[in-house]
Amino acid sequence: MFLSETVLNPIFSLAPWIVYFPVIGLLLNIIFGGWFMKHTWGETAVGAVASLASFSAFVVAALLAVALNGQHGEAALATVAPWIHIGTLHLDWAFRVDSLSTTMMLVVSGVGTLIHIYAIGYMHEDVRFKHDIARYRRFFVFLNLFIAAMMILVSGNSYMMLFVGWEGVGLASFLLIGFWYDMDTLGRPSWANSNAAKKAFITNRVGDFGFLLAAMMMFWKFGSTDFDLVFAKVAEVSHHEPWVILWITIFLLVGVAGKSAQIPLYIWLPDAMAGPTPVSALIHAATMVTAGVYLVTRSAPIYMLSHDAQYIVATVGAVTGLFAATIAVGQYDLKKVLAYSTISQLGFMVAAVGMGAFVAGMFHLMTHAFFKALLFLSAGSVILGMERGHHHAAHHHGGHGDHHEVFDPGDMRNMGGLRKTMPVTFWLYIIGTLALAGIPPFAGFWSKDEILLDASLHFPHVYWILTAAAFLTAFYMGRQIWMVFFGAPRHEAAAHAQESPLIITLPLMALAALSVVGGFFNIPAEGFHQLGHWLMHTIGEMEIPPFSLTVAGVSTALALVAIFFSWLLYGRTPLKTGQPDPLKKPLGLLFVGMENKWFIDEAYKFAFIDRYYDLADFLAQKVDWDFWHEWFHNSVIAKGFVGLARFLADPIDLGLIDRVSHLLSDLVSASAGGLRKLQTGFVRSYALSVLLGVVAILGYLLLK
C-alpha cells in the first residue's frame, strides 16, 4: 500500500520501456515499413516488428512482476520526467509499478502479443479481400499505438496520466474501428465504418467528460490527482464532505460507462465491430474496454467510502449485464453476438468492482480477456473461412456474377456445418464458449462464480440479475455453436469454407490453453487465492468469502440447462435457409425487441441525435442566418452603419464642417475682394494716399 520514494530494485527503472517498446515498434514500421512492403517478406517483417515490440513489453512487464514479488508487492515508482508543475500541483510523468498495474500490463501485453501474431495472418487475407494491400502496415502501426497508450493508462501514477492513456486508447480505437473507413463490413463503398468510428469516439467523449469532471473535482478538493495524495486525503474529505466522494464516484462512473460500454453509453461497442477482427478482440473485448474496471479498482479507496456509489455502480453493471445478454440472444451477426456478450461480461466486472469485490472483478477481467479474445479471434477465423469458401464457390461457377452478390461472411444464417470444414477453429470455439458459459473447470466458471458469490452475500438483487444474465449467456453461446458449426451449410460459402493457417490458429491455441487454466490463478480454496493475495498488496486487505457450493452449483446447473434449451431450439432441428429464428414465434414481440436491440439506437437517435440536429438546424437557420446574418448583420449593423455614415456625412460633414470652412473661405475671399479694390494700379492715387498718410501722421503728432 505504501510507496517507496526511491526505486529499490534497478529493474523498476525498466518500467518506462513498456511504453517505449511499442513506440519503437510503431516508429520502425512508420519509417521502414514502406521499404519492407516492397519485398515479398515485407508483411512478415512488419508483423514481426510489431509483435516483437508487444512481446518485449510483455517481457518487461513480467520482469517487473517478478521484481515486485521479490519485495512483497511493495509498489515502486519510476519517474521519467517532470510534467505539470503549477502552483501547488506537482504531477510527474511517473510509472507506477504495483500488483494491480503489473497484472494489467501482463494481460494487455500478453493477450496483445498473441493478437499481433494472429493479425499477421488475418490481415494478410483481409487486405486482399478488401483489395488494398498498402493498409497492412498501417494496421500494425495503429495496433502498437494502442499498446503504448494502454500501457500508459494502466501504469500512470495519477489520474491525469491515466487520462492521457485513456484518450490514447480512444484514439487508437477510433482509428482501428474506421480502419476500412471507405467501405462497409462487406467491402462495399460506404461511410458505415467511419460512422461507426465516429459513434465510438463521440460516445466516449461523453464518458471522458465525466472522467475530467471527476479529475477536476479531485484537484479542487484534494489539491492533486496523484493517486497517493488523493487516497491519503480521501478519508478526511469523506468525513467532512461526503457529497464530494459521491459526486467523484458518479463522474468516474460516467467515464467507466463510456469506456467500458455500460448503460447508458454502451451503444458504441456493437458498432465498433466494424473494425477488423483482431481489433475487436484486442481493443473491444480483451483490453481497452476493461479500462473502466481497472479505473474503479484503482479508485478502490474512494469507492469503498461511499455505499451509495457502490450500490449505483453495482446496479448499473448488473443491469447492463442482463440487458446486453437479452440483445445478444436476438442477433444474427457472429461478431455482434460476441459484442453484446462483451458488454454483458463487462457488466459483470463493473458490478463486481462496484460491490467492492475488486479481486473478483479483476479476475474476471483477466479470464475474460483470454476467452473473449479467443472467441473473437476464432470468429475471425470463421469469417475468413467463409470468405475463402465464397471465393472458392464463386470461382467454381465461372463468375456468373456470383462474385458481386452481396454476401455477409459474418451472418450466422449463412453458416452451418462448419464443424467439418473448420475442425480446429470449431474445437477452439467450443473451449471459448464453455469458458464464457461458465462450465467448470474452464476459466470463466471460476471468475464468474466469484462475482456471483460476492453478490449473493452483499447485494442480493445484483445476484439475481447476474444469474439471469449468466443463464442467457450460456443460451446465446449455445445458439451460436449450433447455428455456426452444426446442421447443414445454409450457403455454399459455408459448404466450401476452409480452415485457417497455423499463424492464425497457433495464437488461438495459446489463448485456448489460457482459457482452460486461467481459472487456476485464483482457486477459491484455503491456501490458494494467489491473484487475490497478489492484488491485495495494492488494494488493501479484502475479505475472501468462502467457496459456496450452492452458488456454484446453481450457476453451473443453469448454464447446462441453458445449453440444453439452445440445443432443443437450434441443435435438434437445425435452421433451414431462410427460416426465421425458432424463438421468434414463442417470444413474439419480446424477440422483436431483442432482434432490434430494444430500439435503443433508434430511441437515442430520436432523443439526442435528432434533437441535436434540430438544435443545429435552429442555430444555423434561425440564429445564424435569420437572426445573425439577416437581421443583425444586414439590418442592425449594415443599416445602422449606413445610417450613421449618412448622419455623419449629411448634417455633420456637409452641414457643419463644410459650412464653417466655406464661411471662412467666403469671408477671406470677400474681404480680399474689397481690399483689392484699393489696388487701383494708378501710381498717383498711391502717391495721394502716401501724402494723406503723412499728413495724418503729422497731424496726429502735432495735435496729440
Place this chain on the structure above:
Amino acid sequence: MIPTHFYLALSAILFSIGALGVLVRRNALVVFMSIELMLNAANLTMVAFARQYGLQSGQIFVFFVMAVAAAEVAVGLALIVTIYRSRQTIDIDDMNRLKG
C-alpha cells in the same frame, strides 16, 4: 536779414507745388521733376534752420540729400528709359500691370 519763416513759407509753397505735381501730372518725367521740387523744398527748410541756429549739420545733411537725389534720378531715369523701350509710353497711369 530775411526772417526764417519767409524761407519756410517758400519751402511750403515749393513742397505743395511738388506734391501737386506728383499727384496730378501723368508724365513720368514731370513727376520726377516734382519730386525734385519737394526734395529741394525740404533742403531749403534745413538750410534755413541751419542758418538761423548757426549749425553745420543741416547744411551737411542737404549735401547728402542732393547726392541721394542725384542717385535716385539716375536710377529713375534709367527705369523710365527701360519702360519707354518696352511700352512706348511713360504715362504712369498706363503702368498698372501689377493691378490685382
